[in-house]
Amino acid sequence: MRKISFTLLLWCPALLYAQQPVQYVRPIIGTEKMGHTYPGATVPFGMVQLSPDTDTIPYELDGKYNPDVYKYCAGYQYTDNTITGFSHTHFSGTGHSDLGDFLIMPTTGPLQLNPGTADHPENGYRSRFSHANETAEAGYYKVKLDDHNITAELTATNRVGFHQYTFPAAGDAHIILDLVAGIYNYGNKNVWTFVRVENDTLVTGYRQTNGWARTRTLYFAMTFSKPIKKYGHRNYANDVYKGFWRKFNQSENFPEMAGRQIRAWFDFDTKAGEQVKVKFALSPVSTEGAQNNLAAEIPGWDFDAVKRQSQDAWNKELSKVAVQTIRPDDLINFYTALYHTYLSPTTYMDADGAYRGLDQLNRRAEGFTNYSTFSLWDTYRALHPLFNILQPQRNADMVRSMLEHYNQSVHKMLPVWSHQGNENWCMIGYHSVSVIADAIMKGNVKGYDAMQALEACANTARYKPYDGLEWYMQLGYVPEDKNGSSVSKTLEYAYDDWCIAQVAKKLGREDLYNEFIKRSLNYRNVFDPTTGFMRPRLSDGQFRKEFDVLSTHGQGYIEGNAWNYSLYVPQYPADMIAMMGGKKQFTGHLDSLFTMHLPDAFFAETEDITREGIIGNYVHGNEPAHHAAYLYNWTDAPWKTQERIRMILPKMYKPTADGLGGNDDCGQMSAWYLFSTLGFYPVCPGSTEYALGSPAVRSASIRLENGKTFSLETIDQSEQNVYVKKVVLNGKTLNRPFIQHEDIMNGGKITFYMSRKPAK
Numbered sequence: 001m002r003k004i005s006f007t008l009l010l011w012c013p014a015l016l017y018a019q020q021p022v023q024y025v026r027p028i029i030g031t032e033k034m035g036h037t038y039p040g041a042t043v044p045f046g047m048v049q050l051s052p053d054t055d056t057i058p059y060e061l062d063g064k065y066n067p068d069v070y071k072y073c074a075g076y077q078y079t080d081n082t083i084t085g086f087s088h089t090h091f092s093g094t095g096h097s098d099l100g101d102f103l104i105m106p107t108t109g110p111l112q113l114n115p116g117t118a119d120h121p122e123n124g125y126r127s128r129f130s131h132a133n134e135t136a137e138a139g140y141y142k143v144k145l146d147d148h149n150i151t152a153e154l155t156a157t158n159r160v161g162f163h164q165y166t167f168p169a170a171g172d173a174h175i176i177l178d179l180v181a182g183i184y185n186y187g188n189k190n191v192w193t194f195v196r197v198e199n200d201t202l203v204t205g206y207r208q209t210n211g212w213a214r215t216r217t218l219y220f221a222m223t224f225s226k227p228i229k230k231y232g233h234r235n236y237a238n239d240v241y242k243g244f245w246r247k248f249n250q251s252e253n254f255p256e257m258a259g260r261q262i263r264a265w266f267d268f269d270t271k272a273g274e275q276v277k278v279k280f281a282l283s284p285v286s287t288e289g290a291q292n293n294l295a296a297e298i299p300g301w302d303f304d305a306v307k308r309q310s311q312d313a314w315n316k317e318l319s320k321v322a323v324q325t326i327r328p329d330d331l332i333n334f335y336t337a338l339y340h341t342y343l344s345p346t347t348y349m350d351a352d353g354a355y356r357g358l359d360q361l362n363r364r365a366e367g368f369t370n371y372s373t374f375s376l377w378d379t380y381r382a383l384h385p386l387f388n389i390l391q392p393q394r395n396a397d398m399v400r401s402m403l404e405h406y407n408q409s410v411h412k413m414l415p416v417w418s419h420q421g422n423e424n425w426c427m428i429g430y431h432s433v434s435v436i437a438d439a440i441m442k443g444n445v446k447g448y449d450a451m452q453a454l455e456a457c458a459n460t461a462r463y464k465p466y467d468g469l470e471w472y473m474q475l476g477y478v479p480e481d482k483n484g485s486s487v488s489k490t491l492e493y494a495y496d497d498w499c500i501a502q503v504a505k506k507l508g509r510e511d512l513y514n515e516f517i518k519r520s521l522n523y524r525n526v527f528d529p530t531t532g533f534m535r536p537r538l539s540d541g542q543f544r545k546e547f548d549v550l551s552t553h554g555q556g557y558i559e560g561n562a563w564n565y566s567l568y569v570p571q572y573p574a575d576m577i578a579m580m581g582g583k584k585q586f587t588g589h590l591d592s593l594f595t596m597h598l599p600d601a602f603f604a605e606t607e608d609i610t611r612e613g614i615i616g617n618y619v620h621g622n623e624p625a626h627h628a629a630y631l632y633n634w635t636d637a638p639w640k641t642q643e644r645i646r647m648i649l650p651k652m653y654k655p656t657a658d659g660l661g662g663n664d665d666c667g668q669m670s671a672w673y674l675f676s677t678l679g680f681y682p683v684c685p686g687s688t689e690y691a692l693g694s695p696a697v698r699s700a701s702i703r704l705e706n707g708k709t710f711s712l713e714t715i716d717q718s719e720q721n722v723y724v725k726k727v728v729l730n731g732k733t734l735n736r737p738f739i740q741h742e743d744i745m746n747g748g749k750i751t752f753y754m755s756r757k758p759a760k
Contacts, residue, residue, distance in 0.1 A: 021318040022311050024335035025138040028657050030093065032078035034613060034621060035660035037340065038090045039076060039136035041154040041161070043310050044317045045371070045394065047347040048282055049090040050154045050161035052143065053100060054080035056115045056181060059188070073097045075183045078657040083145065084115045084126045085178060086154060088161050088280060089218070092343040093664025094375060096426060098212040098419070100183030102220055104163060104278065108148045108170040113234050113263045115181070121147055125176055138318075138339055139310030155307040157297040158347055159290075160281045164303045169272030177222070179207055180236055180261040190237075195257040195264050196287075200227040203266075204287035205257075213422035215360060218282060221290035225277035225301055230267040235259035277301055284420060285362050289350040296351040317342055320390050321674075324698040326719055332655040334677060334697075337670035341383055342391075344666035345398055348372035348420060356421040358408040368447050369394070371401045373419045375666040377427035378623050380434040382671035385682040388442050389744060392705055396446035399439050402432045403448055406456045414460045428467060428485060428558060429492035433457045437499035437686040441506060442741045451507055457500045458512055461493070461519075469493070471539070477525040480536035480544055480556050487526050487534050487556035488624070491568045494522040498571035499686035523569050526556075527579055532589070533562040550598065550617070560624040563593055563617050568624055570684040573634045583635040590631060594618050594644060613652070613662040620652050621662020626672050627683045630691040633737045639723055639758035641737070642694035645676050646722035649696055678702075678712060679752060680739060688741040692734075694722050695752050708747030714754050721754040728753075 030037035040051020053075035057068050071077050073094050075087065085105035091098065107125050116124020127145035135142040141154040149168040156162060167173050179193040189211035196204050206219040232252035237260035250256075257264055268276055279298050283289035298306055318338055325331050349355035353365040371394075387395035405415045409423070414432035417424045436453050439445065464470035468483030472493055478486040498520035504512035528535040528543050536544045536556030548555055549562040557565050567590075569576035577586040594616040613621020618628060629644035652661035653673050664670055675681045679695030700712040727734045730748040739750070 020311075020315050021322075021335050021338075022138045022314045024331045025314070025318070025339045026332055026336050026655060027136040027138065027141075027339065028078065029332075029336045029655060030340070030657075030660040030664050031074070031076055032657035034662050035658070036073040036091075036093045036095070036663050037660070038074040038092060039134075040086070040090070040141045041139055041156040041310065042343065043139060043156055043158055043313045044342040045345065045347055046156060046158045048088050048156045048159055048161045048280075049092070049099075049343070049346075050086060050088050050156050050163075050280075051090050051141065052076055052083045052086050053103060053181070053183070054083055055118060056084055059097075069097055070095070072183060073663075075100050078131075080118065081128055081130075082118050082121045082126045083129050083143065085176070085181065086152065086161075086163065087181065087183075088220075088282060090183070091373070091666070092340060093660075093666055093669065095663045095665070096212055096424075097183045100181060101207055101218050101282075102280065103178040103181040104280070105176045105178065106145070106148065106150050106152065106165040106167070106276070107174045107176060108150065108168065109172060111172070111174055111265060111267075113176065113265065115178075137311070138314040140307050153303065155303065155310050157306065157310065159283070159293040159351065160279055160297045162298060162303060162306050163278040163280065164275055165278070166273060166275050167270040170270070173268045173270040173276065175224075175266045175268070175276065175278065177203075177264045177266070179205075180263055182209065182211065190260045192260060193258070193262045195233065195262060197228070197231060197255040201225075202291075203264075204290065206287065212424055212426075213420055216420050216422055217356065218284060218420070219287045219290045220283070221281045221287055221294050223279050223294065224266070224268075225275070226268060228266045229269055231265060233257040233262050233264040236261040236263065277303060283350050283354075284348060284356040285350055285354045289352075289354055293351050314339070320703050321700060322703075323677075323700045326696065326698060326717060329655045330677075330696065333653050333659075333673065336655070337653070337673045337677075340664055340670035341386060341667040341674065344373045344375065344379070344383075345371040345401075346373045346419075348401075358405050358418075358421055358423065359410075360421065361408075363404075363408075365404075368397045368400045370404065371398045372421070373666065374398075374402070374415050374432070375417055375668075376415065376431040376435065377417065377429055378665035378668040379671075380431040380438075380685055381623055381626055381668055382675055382682060383667045384435045385438055385685045386671045386674060388439060388444050388741070389702065389704070392444045393446060395435075395439055396444050396448065399436050399444075399453065400448045402436065403453060403456055406460070411463055411466075412456075412459050413463050413466065414456055428489050430460045430466070430496050431492070433460060433496040434499050434685050437503045438682075440503050441686055441688055442745075450503070451509075454500070454503050454507055454509065454512065457503065458516070461497060461500060461516070472522070473519075475525075475539070476519075476522045477537055479539035481538045485556060485558040486536050487562075488558045488560070488565055488568075490526045491523050491534065491565060494520050495568070495571050495684075497522070502686050520571055523572070523576075524579070527566075529579070532566075532580055534566040534568075535562065557624075559622040560619060561617075564619055564622075564625040564628070567593075567628050567631060570627055571686075573631060573683070577631075577634055587632065587635045587637050587640070590628065590635075590640070592616075593625075593628065612658070615648065615651060618648075620648060623665065623668060626668075627681070630681050630683050630693060633691045637760070638692075638737045639760060641691070642723050643758070645693040646696060649673065649676060679750075689738050690741070690744075692724070692727060692737040692739065694724055694754075702744070704745060704747065706745065708745070710744045710747055711749045712752070713749065714752045716754045717752075718754070721756050723755045723758045724752050725755040725759050726753040727751070
């Protein structure tokens, strides 16, 4: 396994407060194996993610699913040694593929319009590269394309990607625009593409796709720093031009190119060391919108100035938390995690607020930023709760974006997994409810009506056609013989229902409170006291006889097994513990979760879990048990929470390319790291309570949007002193391992007294 190493200047923790946190960000972390992050250039929550793609993987081979597609959810794998080009849209850390729009590749020599292969890049436009000649920073990416001897540099603003290509002394310089390429069902997802050469430096067009998002249209405006000498295209869906309407050659120097699979090229006269720059703007609405975004965000051609602007934006957001760490590597882990949490959700509107709605109508966001890319089954757990502390205004806009989605939905449902004007219906639950409830309960109601949001939550939870909800509402659980993943769905629906009840109570809606607080107890209906686990139940009321507590397939769970999901009652942990035999027995159950040995068959049956993401039977690489280590706080052994957290952190997060123990999932894995490193965690979003753990920093200062500062310090901190002897909040010793949201937002100071021995 190849590793990457980082060199730091002489490290002194006290200096961090005066330094630029962007220097500690390593976007390369998570690009190897399962992290599925991308190393390219973007800005916080930016609509453009300009990043290299390292292979072209068809979704199907011989009519069957190609498992290699899973590796390229972000388009880049660190172990690859060729680059096919630089595309403008990428997911960060997902377990599903899409995007990869508008791939650009600079080349020299004879024109080649196919990408070639990793084994023989010389047969196409791709190029070999070396990590020794690669730089990845927040807002900036640089690499040498060895086969073409071209240095490629990338930076970005919110809606514009900025390329700078330094060419060698070569006779032919080409820039290829590949509209066939895409991360998902390579080429075949295109419904239509169009390219128009407006003049000798400006090109516009669009791409319509039917991939994971079924009806997605994205427009672009591309402008070059010097005039085009010659241009042309090839339509790979209809390569032979026949018929009476093809009266002349439309493949070269013809200003309009249309087809399902277009690759276009643009030739330039260049000298040795000459730089050709490309500005590439996106719009969800029109080519005119893309041109306006281009003019608004990068009117000039100063690449270095735009890079500084991008990195200044990152420094502004990253500096909201200043930390002093135990080890230098922890600074890299911390600020890269914070960087990853600010990659999603993404802006989805033009500079003037225009965007394409879920109903495929052009709309305008008035008074808020419209966001997309909501991986809610993942991010409701820690990412959005983190935003309620660090990014409350953005999170309020995200809630507003969800409510607009609801208003545009023919189903009248909040988003489940949505991006770029589409609902993907991926994963389970209706966790927009959790995000909205968490914001309302924590007082983050800015720009939307809380009562209307409550009604949207309730209506979403009553939509019977959705994923077993009719059975859930009728029986009090989802029956496995009627709807798969039934236990997971029952548990997650019950939690979301509890969130609705809390908001209803806060807003004085007793009718809704009574309806949903009753539903929030439905987890009891799938608990089998004879086994001590949550177990799939059938529509006749019987538990299913075939039951394997270790298997992740066909047992009523999704991305987890009975051991992990039986711990998922975040709204009533004390009741869950009582059901499972009381505090002593439950503590033993948790101990076994972290220490048991899994058989090889466990890993053989699933593609998205690796040994790197598992500790015992605790699956950190997937989300359902992310709160599990904190459950000791509801037993007589909270010191075991402290021990587990400090054990998980270095195992699952490292400053290397393979440093994430699972998909980052649009920032959820990184948000877990940040909360846990700071010493507290939102076990149950929708409540205002955080469970305490063991902070892994010497000190931290959180600068809040309300102008206040919440500070954290540790006494006797070290790698060995992982236990908490005492916690003092604003001068008062805490008598329980919990703090409230208002304790943070009111500002103040929390002090952890650390020890090598547990305080039993």
